[in-house]
Amino acid sequence: MREIRLNGDKMINKTSAHDYLKEKLSLPDYYGNNLDALWDCLSTDFSPKIIIIQNPEILIENLSSYGKLIIKLFKEVAQENKYIELNIQWQSNGSEKLAGK
Numbered sequence: 480m481r482e483i484r485l486n487g488d489k490m491i492n493k494t495s496a497h498d499y500l501k502e503k504l505s506l507p508d509y510y511g512n513n514l515d516a517l518w519d520c521l522s523t524d525f526s527p528k529i530i531i532i533q534n535p536e537i538l539i540e541n542l543s544s545y546g547k548l549i550i551k552l553f554k555e556v557a558q559e560n561k562y563i564e565l566n567i568q569w570q571s572n573g574s575e576k577l578a579g580k
Contacts, residue, residue: 480564481528487538493545496538504530514552521556521563529564530557536570 485503490496497512506520530553532538539546550567557565 483528484531484533487534490538491541496542514548518552518556522560525562527562531566533568535567
């Protein structure tokens, strides 16, 4: 199972966030650099993986509500896609783990 670590402090604005996600998640060239495209890519990805989000507080600090939406998307896709496990490492209250159906 592939392990992918996403560091929230690497996503300082929407453009850098999507560039970083595209690189780290090996998203296709046609990736649309938006949340709908991210959902489409992840919800149809059937290669087993664990996604670990580190420093989510910094992601939210940098991107405000958009950062919250990114985290929400990862939570929802982990619940929908049985091939994706999610581990969010909150500094304040520990880890949050989610796995698909």
